[in-house]
């Protein structure tokens with residue numbers, strides 16, 4: 001049974017759908033170019049109704065210290081997700097600055113990309129193994145693109161990790177079986193439109209992940 005993170009939540013009803021269906025992580029995107037971007041005030045309202053034990057994850061892309069501090073002053077987050085080009089040293093800095101666990105996203109397209117997982121595993125608390133963004137993409141993640149999951153077969157990880165990238169209710173069981181992922185992350189695959197989650201797709205996704 002894999003734990004599920006539903007990322008890019010923007011509406012109270014979507015947070016409720018994720019919680020009712022059994023999500024263990026909920027993600028809020030702080031990246032103005034994203035259709036899933038939320039302000040600190042919006043995120044604070046969304047995060048307030050999340051019960052203890054469910055991880056509230058704030059997703060940032062190459063954030064400044066000031067940006068992190070400003071959001072954390074308003075939003076009760078449990079984990080920081082770094083989804084930009086942050087170096088291992090920056091991951092360490094963000095952990096120290098925020099006092100929160102950090103999950104570092106690593107984009108994978110080739111076996112060489114996957115090698116970076118080792119260095120980030122030395123410093124991050126968790127790894128998000130995601131597809132590398134397409135060259136012309138505006139967003140560094142959340143593009144609904146999958147990578148070749150066979151690149152992970154037999155790979156050892158230094159830290160707990162989540163599989164992401166182009167997952168949906170139809171393919172998540174196969175992805176879990178192939179990679180052995182004990183946690184999975186989805187955004188696009190449970191949306192009716194960018195930034196708008198679909199309750200039935202969320203429920204189908206979590207059931208498929210739980211049954212895998």
Ligand SMILES: O=C(O)c1ccccc1NCC(=O)[C@H](O)[C@H](O)COP(=O)(O)O
Pocket residue numbers: 007008029031034035036037059061083128130139140141142143144145164165166167185186187188189
């Ligand atoms: O979702 C966004 O808009 C976004 C913007 C900038 C960086 C990352 C972003 N999303 C990442 C995620 O939602 C997930 O952590 C993951 O990559 C899954 O995305 P998807 O392929 O859409 O399921």
